[in-house]
Amino acid sequence: MAMMMNAAASVIKTFASISPMTRALHASPGSKKIVGVFYKANEYASKNPNFVGSVERALGIRDWLESQGHQYIVTDDKEGPDCELEKHIPDLHVLISTPFHPAYVTAERIKKAKNLQLLLTAGVGSDHIDLQAAAAAGLTVAEVTGSNVVSVAEDELMRILILVRNFVAGHNQVVNGDWNVAGISYRSYELEGKTVGTVGAGRIGKLLLQRLKPFNCNLLYHDRLKMDSEMEAQTGAKFEEDLDAMLPKCDVVVINMPLTEKTKGMFNKEKIAKLKKGVLIVNNARGAIMDTEAVAEACSSGQIGGYSGDVWYPQPAPKDHIWRYMPNQAMTPHISGTTIDAQLRYAAGTKDMLDRYFKGEDFPAQNYIVKEGKIASQYQ
């Protein structure tokens, strides 16, 4: 195989010690073992030449990696002590995973992974990694920030409309041979004039607000940071400092925060009870931000008039996950950030970071989630 690139700045450290500096992110010379965990496409793999996010296409970087002398192992088998991923934990250098089929990188796995230096998320959202453990072990964690933002914002707006217009009930009638306009229209509304609040107004939240603007809603946002006035004018949204003051005003609530220790289970029975009766909720953020059981109960009682999202805990969602069978839901598997367009973006971004890793160069600053023992602020 062709020669490997030797980074001028690379520093060789031993892996035996545990201080954060010991696993500096410079590829030592020699072949690296890179493992990628993606979802399997099976018969769909060949249907679209741009379907790079699957196991079969492996981000489209196999040739490139192998031509540099590296080992690239790709699997979808990630759960349990006997899975394919577990076999490679002890000696892999880099682990690539995606939120759509996440490899849960626990403290235990980190301990076993003696060669591990770099955890890359092909996509956005690194909560499937124990970030504290990764920081303590001196690992670097990075994602392809921005690769999914348009995709998810579009998808959220689609779900808002699906819920507010009661689309799923209509489609179900069609495939069941029915026609009962009243059974849909008694609770089908325009989005115009309704109050929509986004919990979190980062990259995705802002793009959503911009797309909502021509709908002439009452737009509210809650975030750690207030937007500058120019951005507020662009989005037409009003800042709500107090989340619990914003929520009861909303006809529609959209979740746009990462999953962190602070946000885990935030939408529990108490918080849901304070929302408007019949509220519509869109959650493409993370399933674990919601209390699973509380959502199912509220959908059954009608406290939640409609719940739509593409995120679950855990993923893949088991066959008997209660959100599949509760009323008032418009769920899908985790797809919003893995459109073909987004796949091409995160494949390119992952390749770019691997390239920089081999060369000993820094990544784009906004991609770091854990760097030199520090966790990015949005995860604290």
Place this chain on the structure above:
Amino acid sequence: MAMKRAATSVIRTVCGPVVADPLPISRSLHASPGSKKIVGVFYKANEYASMNPNFVGCVENALGIREWLESKGHQYIVTDDKEGPDCELEKHIPDLHVLISTPFHPAYVTAERIKKAKNLQLLLTAGVGSDHIDLQAAAAAGLTVAEVTGSNVVSVAEDELMRILILVRNFLPGYHQVISGDWNVAGIAHRAYDLEGKTVGTFGAGRIGKLLLQRLKPFNCNLLYHDRLKMDPEMEAQTGAKFEEDLDAMLSKCDIVVINTPLTEKTRGIFDKERIAKLKKGVLIVNNARGAIMDTQAVVDACSSGQIGGYSGDVWYPQPAPKDHPWRYMPNQAMTPHISGTTIDAQLRYAAGTKDMLDRYFRGEDFPAQNYIVKEGIVASQYL
């Protein structure tokens, strides 16, 4: 009960068979004194009628105008039974003065029914779209046909954008997996795309088309429109859309086609096998306009072959769609019954607009100009 008498009302007799008298003014639209018989055809709500006080568009709530009409001494009969020679509607055809109908459960007002309806003066559409009426026959018979122009425009534009996203993002296969207990991201993602950067063309850019384009603007697509009329430059800037004078030239460029024309003799069946074959392979089509603009079987064939990658709309021919309508069972579809213009918000608007026109009819006053579809023997230009 006392009735209001309009100062300017003129009494005309309606005599002789309607068909023999070709003069358009023989049924001038002023309510003669006396009780009028008003028939409304709406969809039934059954158990849903009481679930929402604003659910005015159903038979049970009858646009919310029963008390108002009856307090003026008029007779108001409301039914959903509209098909066949023995239906409830047919019983009232011979003597009704006003017939109100909605596109969501349309009463097909044929030339035959017009002939039988000796007292008929006014056909009102509670909503938008009067193609369920034989407009030429109505014009020849001197009837007035009017609809609540604008009552549905926001509703339908929002709904069209929803359907564009549902198709381009491949939502329904995802939903079906969920309720089937499955999880197969690849089965959805292999043909899920962002809307950004795609070419979207609207066939027709009237009220609804323009509102759709405005809502599409922040998605950063390539927006095209074809219409009888070119927009002024200010509106083009607002919508960010480019005029395409030649429909077929536009269609061949589109990843997504949205139908926004009324159903007229010119547009009936315009999307036939030949035209569909000229679209991009895998094109996505959204049609909330009228089912009969499409050739039913041609759409089925194209969805089955993949020439149409996704078809979504709320309109069918006929309506209600029968249990065995092939669009229910073809692949690549995201259909619903006819609902986009009958949101609660739209119902309140078209109920208010219908009441307003009835009020003007009783007083002998004109309707808002844009509401007329047939007036004094002339059919509105969009239907020609």
